[in-house]
Each structure stands twice: as structure tokens, then as C-alpha cells.
Amino acid sequence: MWLVWDMSILLSALSLVIMLLLIARRVLQERRGSAAADQRRSLLTxxxxxxxxxxxxxxxAVLLSVPASVAIDAGFEFISLLRGEEHDELVSAFxxxxxxxLVGKQLERGNGAERIHAAEMLAALRSENAVASLLxxxxxxxxxxxxIAAAIALCDVGALPPLVITLRKIGIAGQRSxxxxxxxxxxxxxxxxxxxxxxxxxxxxxxxxxxxIDALARSGGFRFADFFARAVGDPSAEVAAAALxxxxxxxxxDAPAILVKAMANDDWDxxxxxxxAAGRLGLSELAAPLAQLMDDEAWTVRYAAANALRSFGRAGERVLQxxxxxxxxxxxxxxxxxxAEGPAI
Incomplete structure (x- = not known):
């Protein structure tokens, strides 16, 4: 009986000690958070x-007085807001x-999120050793x-290795990111x-x-239109869909003929x-094959075909009606x- 009583007292005392330690830890964290917020506010000012x-x-003087983590985080956010002479002078001061x-050390020793942030920061600072650290x-x-973050940063500073080498370094597993x-x-x-x-x-x-293909379409324009037309017939449905x-x-x-053929593809995407694509290009002459797609087994295909018809204006709406x-x-x-959704906007 005395043993049970002693164990109860011991467990109670242990619980009290643990509670006091948790309270002390919480107070310490709040003080550190408050101090970091004050330092960040001082630096931003x-x-x-x-x-x-x-x-x-x-x-x-202020930069050197705050912890490196505060200087890196607040500095990077502020740099991204500036352009021109102000931006260049601030980078020089950093x-x-x-x-x-300090950023280079974070790129080597930080956790995953910190290393990604460090790669972005090095690209913004464009320091003498940035390219070597990123490579x-x-x-x-x-x-x-x-x-991948390092590759993006290297691209921003104009030092990305050839694409085939870059992708090999990223690895096959990373090529779905x-x-x-x-x-x-x-x-x-x-x-x-x-x-x-x-x-x-x-x-x-x-x-x-x-x-x-997506990047070429957005930035390269009509220069690559013939390539896109050929890629529509690619064996990979993912590539063919991107080309469309x-x-x-x-x-x-030749877009009308290409699209009509693609509308009969085995892959719903x-x-x-x-x-x-037919709707985006305004190819109202494709109303008939689009109307046939309205009975497609895949809801996404039916909805895309109906949306395309609606985008043709009154002619398409008559077909829908x-x-x-x-x-x-x-x-x-x-x-x-x-x-029921109303006219196309």
C-alpha cells in the first residue's frame, strides 16, 4: 500500500515538473519570436x-546587428519589391x-526549405561565388x-548548363515535379x-x-507552330495533349484538319x-465534329465540346439549342x- 502511495506522489511530482518545463519552453519561444519580430521590424525600417x-x-550597421536568418528572409522579400538603381544599390550593400x-552556408547546411530559399536568394544577390555554389x-x-531550385536560380543568372545535363543531374524521379x-x-x-x-x-x-511544349507555346509563339502540329501525332497522349x-x-x-483527327483519338485528354483548341481558335467550321463529341463517354470531353460551341456565338448556341x-x-x-450557364464571356 505504501508503495502505491509513494508511486502516486512521484508521478504527480513528475507531472508537475513536466508541466513547468513546457510552460518555460513556451515562454522562451514567445520571447524568441517577439525578439525576431522586433529585429525584422528594425531591419525593414x-x-x-x-x-x-x-x-x-x-x-x-543594422544588417550586421540582426541574426543572419532575419537578414536573409527580410532582405530577400524586400529585394523582390525593388527595381532599377534602388535594387542594385541594395544588393551591393548586402x-x-x-x-x-551566409546564404551559401544555408544552401549547404540548412533544411530542405531553407536550401531552396537560399538558392533563390543567391540568384537575387548575384554575388561573385553564386554560380559556383548553385552549380x-x-x-x-x-x-x-x-x-530544381538551383537550376531555376542558374537560369535566372544566365549560367544554366545544357538542358540535357541539367535534367540528368535533377534525376528521373525529379522530372515529374x-x-x-x-x-x-x-x-x-x-x-x-x-x-x-x-x-x-x-x-x-x-x-x-x-x-x-507549354513553355515554347507561351514564349516562342508562332515560330514553333509547325513543330506543335507534328507533335499532335506523338504516341504519348500527354505530349499530344500539350501540343494541342x-x-x-x-x-x-492546317489546324482544322489536325483538330478533327485529334477529336477521334483514343485518349479522352x-x-x-x-x-x-477549336474553341480558342474560333473554328466555327468544326461545329459538326464538336456536336458529335457532345455524346462522348467522358464528361470532360463533352463539356469541352459544349464550351467550344458556345464560344462560337449565335451559330454555336443554335447548335446547342x-x-x-x-x-x-x-x-x-x-x-x-x-x-443554363449563359453566354460565353
């Missing part, structure tokens, strides 16, 4: 003052304070997302041929090929993108739904 008085020494060296991260970092879309969209026009070559490679990952989206942006002399007035079917229900 100094940064704003710098844009007005250009007092570099005063800014450097470089003189040795901030790039090292692209080559050796254990995280594929960090390697949606951040590759961001990388490809930042490619300079002088390197668009690399994207075209990669998009046409049958042995490459379909996702990266589709991402390359691209044609919907650039157009092509390809058929849907063909319908979307005829279908809506017919016997109950998949096409009739889809036409009724799209008409």
Missing part, C-alpha cells in the same frame, strides 16, 4: 529608410555585409527539389532550340516534354484538348447545362 536617403553605412556567404547544389544536393514548368518558362529565347529538341525526344519523360494546347495558343494553317431540344441523352443534358 532601415531598408525603407535606405530607399530614401541611400545611407549605406547605416543600413549595413554583398558588402557578407550576406552571400555545386545542382550537382550534389540530396534533395531533387533543391536541385511541376517546378520544371517554372524552369522551362524562364528559358531565354536564345535557348528555345534546346526545349524544342527535348520536346521531340521519344526517350525523354513525357511530362518534361509536355512542359517544354499549344496549337490553341499559336494557331496553324487528347479529345478534350482538341475541342478546347437543337441538341438541348432533342431526346434525353448525354449530349442533350450537356447542352442544357452549358446553355
Amino acid at each position: 532601415a531598408l525603407i529608410a535606405f530607399t530614401e536617403n541611400r545611407d549605406r553605412e547605416a543600413l549595413k 554583398n558588402e555585409c557578407g550576406l552571400p556567404a 555545386s547544389a545542382l550537382d550534389r544536393d540530396r534533395s531533387r527539389e533543391v536541385r 511541376r517546378r520544371l514548368i517554372e524552369l522551362f518558362r524562364r528559358f531565354p529565347p536564345r535557348r528555345f532550340d534546346e526545349l524544342e529538341d527535348h520536346a521531340g525526344r521519344q526517350d525523354a519523360v513525357p511530362f518534361t516534354r509536355a512542359a517544354a 494546347r499549344a496549337l490553341g495558343l499559336t494557331g496553324h494553317a 487528347v479529345r478534350a484538348e482538341a475541342a478546347n 437543337e441538341i438541348a431540344a432533342s431526346e434525353v441523352s448525354r449530349s442533350q443534358r450537356t447542352a442544357s447545362l452549358i446553355l
